[in-house]
Amino acid sequence: MTAMAIFRSRTWLSRSFSSLSSHPLRVCVVGSGPAGMYTAEKMLKAHQGAEVDIIDRLPTPFGLVRSGVAPDHPETKIVTNQFSRVAQNDRCSFFGNVTLGSSISLSELRNLYDVVVLAYGAESDRALGIPGEDLSGIYSAREFVWWYNGHPDCRNLSPDLKNTDTAVILGQGNVALDVARILLRPTEELATTDIACHALAALEQSSIRKVYLVGRRGPAQAACTAKELREILGTKKVQIHIKEEDLHKSPEDEEELKNSRIRKRVYELLSKAATTGPSLPSSGQRELHFVFFRKPDSFSESAEYPGHVSGVHLEKTVLKGVGSGKQIAVGSGQFEDIECGMVLKSVGYKSVPVPSLPFDHKNGVVPNAGGRVMSDTSGDPELIEQGLYVCGWLKRGPTGIIGTNLHCAEETVASISHDLEHGLIASPSTSTKPGREGLLQLLDDRNVRAVPFSGWEKIDCEERKLGSLKGKPRVKLGSWEDLLKVAV
Amino acid sequence: MLPSRLFRVGLGALRSLSQGRCRPVCKTVAIPRLYGHYLQSRVQSHQIELYEASIFQKHHHFCTGGSSGEPSDGAQEKQSISVTFVDKDGEEKQIKVPVGMSMLEAAHEHDIELEGACEGSLACSTCHVIVMDVDYYNKLEDPTDEENDMLDLAFGLTETSRLGCQVIASPELDGMRLAIPSATRNFAVDGYVPKPH
Numbered sequence: 001m002t003a004m005a006i007f008r009s010r011t012w013l014s015r016s017f018s019s020l021s022s023h024p025l026r027v028c029v030v031g032s033g034p035a036g037m038y039t040a041e042k043m044l045k046a047h048q049g050a051e052v053d054i055i056d057r058l059p060t061p062f063g064l065v066r067s068g069v070a071p072d073h074p075e076t077k078i079v080t081n082q083f084s085r086v087a088q089n090d091r092c093s094f095f096g097n098v099t100l101g102s103s104i105s106l107s108e109l110r111n112l113y114d115v116v117v118l119a120y121g122a123e124s125d126r127a128l129g130i131p132g133e134d135l136s137g138i139y140s141a142r143e144f145v146w147w148y149n150g151h152p153d154c155r156n157l158s159p160d161l162k163n164t165d166t167a168v169i170l171g172q173g174n175v176a177l178d179v180a181r182i183l184l185r186p187t188e189e190l191a192t193t194d195i196a197c198h199a200l201a202a203l204e205q206s207s208i209r210k211v212y213l214v215g216r217r218g219p220a221q222a223a224c225t226a227k228e229l230r231e232i233l234g235t236k237k238v239q240i241h242i243k244e245e246d247l248h249k250s251p252e253d254e255e256e257l258k259n260s261r262i263r264k265r266v267y268e269l270l271s272k273a274a275t276t277g278p279s280l281p282s283s284g285q286r287e288l289h290f291v292f293f294r295k296p297d298s299f300s301e302s303a304e305y306p307g308h309v310s311g312v313h314l315e316k317t318v319l320k321g322v323g324s325g326k327q328i329a330v331g332s333g334q335f336e337d338i339e340c341g342m343v344l345k346s347v348g349y350k351s352v353p354v355p356s357l358p359f360d361h362k363n364g365v366v367p368n369a370g371g372r373v374m375s376d377t378s379g380d381p382e383l384i385e386q387g388l389y390v391c392g393w394l395k396r397g398p399t400g401i402i403g404t405n406l407h408c409a410e411e412t413v414a415s416i417s418h419d420l421e422h423g424l425i426a427s428p429s430t431s432t433k434p435g436r437e438g439l440l441q442l443l444d445d446r447n448v449r450a451v452p453f454s455g456w457e458k459i460d461c462e463e464r465k466l467g468s469l470k471g472k473p474r475v476k477l478g479s480w481e482d483l484l485k486v487a488v
Numbered sequence: 489m490l491p492s493r494l495f496r497v498g499l500g501a502l503r504s505l506s507q508g509r510c511r512p513v514c515k516t517v518a519i520p521r522l523y524g525h526y527l528q529s530r531v532q533s534h535q536i537e538l539y540e541a542s543i544f545q546k547h548h549h550f551c552t553g554g555s556s557g558e559p560s561d562g563a564q565e566k567q568s569i570s571v572t573f574v575d576k577d578g579e580e581k582q583i584k585v586p587v588g589m590s591m592l593e594a595a596h597e598h599d600i601e602l603e604g605a606c607e608g609s610l611a612c613s614t615c616h617v618i619v620m621d622v623d624y625y626n627k628l629e630d631p632t633d634e635e636n637d638m639l640d641l642a643f644g645l646t647e648t649s650r651l652g653c654q655v656i657a658s659p660e661l662d663g664m665r666l667a668i669p670s671a672t673r674n675f676a677v678d679g680y681v682p683k684p685h
Contacts, residue, residue: 075611082605227637262640402605403614407643 026435033063035392036119038409096451122349132299141346150196150476161206164341171346242274371412455487615652
């Protein structure tokens with residue numbers, strides 16, 4: 001027994017000494033969505049001596065898995081189990097309610113940590129830049145998605161769904177399809193999801209019966225995936241309208257389809273839906289119209305409700321080859337209008353830079369080489385920002401699925417590992433950066449109340465409890481106040 | 489709770505088996521192992537309900553393979569197959585996979601680094617594997633539309649790509665080799681030249 005006790009204390013002593021002598025690699029990941037979480041996971045795995053802190057501006061983790069993935073896609077959210085295991089790792093900490101740029105600056109963060117990985121995504125929207133874009137009734141799809149997903153920043157969006165029967169969605173990607181499905185799907189089916197309660201109530205009273213999905217190009221170039229398309233084509237009580245003449249394929253289209261499995265399968269689904277034609281109308285049926293070869297030219301203002309949108313002026317387009325098999329849509333000079341009381345712009349997200357971060361405004365990303373942040377867009381390998389990396393949408397633009405971030409994170413972590421080996425990052429043994437302690441001290445000095453992962457677990461528990469009373473997987477706490485109240 | 493109830497039901501079924509009232513037809517592996525720790529509880533309870541129902545209705549579908557107890561009449565041997573995983577670094581690991589188990593679960597039981605973001609619910613493509621021999625690929629049932637929808641999005645898709653959660657161990661797959669796609673390595677699939685992507 002005594003010998004055992006001595007042995008134990010000796011291993012304890014040697015362990016403490018070894019951890020004292022080898023200062024951990026201090027890593028901070030900004031953003032706890034898929035890009036941030038996969039980066040943290042890969043870092044913890046690749047560097048047994050690394051200590052990874054994840055900060056997020058929200059009190060809740062998981063980024064778009066919580067506020068982007070549609071409420072009727074619970075399977076897609078299962079990945080939060082894996083992300084939770086990452087956050088619960090002994091060498092990992094989560095600090096929510098900490099905003100890069102206001103709670104702490106980028107240069108402060110870089111002074112605290114050996115490695116900083118920015119994975120805060122894209123929290124703004126691409127603008128169309130056409131007349132009338134500021135009229136009320138026009139929203140970005142991102143805001144609308146945040147609203148129905150209970151993101152605290154869009155709780156008060158309150159889109160008016162009662163004064164019109166028609167919504168126009170600009171864009172035909174998966175976000176556009178999600179938004180269309182939420183507008184059209186029978187609300188009794190949405191009631192059992194984790195959709196925000198304010199959104200469900202508004203949708204239950206919605207008078208929207210007709211949704212137009214407008215794309216600049218044709219069915220051969222539609223940006224959605226087959227899964228989402230198959231789903232919306234099969235939505236109950238929704239008539240699908242696709243013009244058969246739009247399905248005509250040019251030799252260039254054929255070439256494009258031949259080279260892309262996903263485009264080919266999407267085209268086939270659209271083509272099948274078009275030839276099947278809309279089912280016979282029945283009561284309470286809603287309509288979904290795919291509108292191809294149209295680009296928005298301007299929005300018209302309602303005479304009845306000044307300041308409110310009353311329609312979209314569309315220009316017909318034709319496709320023009322631009323080499324390497326790609327085709328772009330160009331205006332044909334012919335116009336048409338769709339009357340509507342609501343417009344959702346789903347033409348892409350946009351990343352927002354923070355002060356002192358190099359940013360490529362043209363492409364909306366941080367200039368980088370394999371995830372290493374470059375000082376400018378010149379591509380000069382000498383101009384590396386030491387110890388600063390990017391991952392996810394901030395690195396490659398707002399495209400791809402959750403899994404895309406896995407490979408994105410692998411690449412960024414491989415760059416970090418390479419740079420550590422080659423002395424491009426100060427070795428942890430010589431580094432004196434304080435890491436977590438320094439961060440917490442600084443936040444404390446500024447009265448920033450960081451929400452630890454255990455705080456999120458309290459929110460999670462409360463939300464599930466509220467959900468079980470309503471037959472929902474969870475009822476999301478919708479305001480900053482409620483979230484912070486439960487978290488502490 | 490459910491598992492212990494299941495256990496009792498299993499015992500009952502076992503007893504009836506040993507009394508020779510029905511012959512085991514070992515098509516599926518025992519559920520407690522197949523749907524072990526890994527799957528979501530929601531999925532799990534649903535599967536167990538199904539399973540219980542199937543026990544009550546057709547006892548002959550019960551089978552003990554895969555779980556620790558009661559090896560019967562030498563069928564145990566045939567009930568697992570050998571599968572080799574080639575990981576991202578090119579390292580090979582040969583494992584035994586009980587018939588009826590998915591490659592995703594088998595990989596996880598053996599600490600093979602195969603992602604499974606949606607835990608086998610066909611909502612992601614992270615468990616993408618490449619069947620390294622086209623003959624084995626051809627032995628598999630064709631992927632469903634739903635699997636193909638996910639494969640559309642798989643990283644480094646090849647002509648012999650499948651989702652690990654949809655490839656279920658069966659005797660004819662004994663000796664199969666599966667590669668886990670990597671951002672930095674390319675795979676040669678025996679008997680097939682994959683198209684560049």
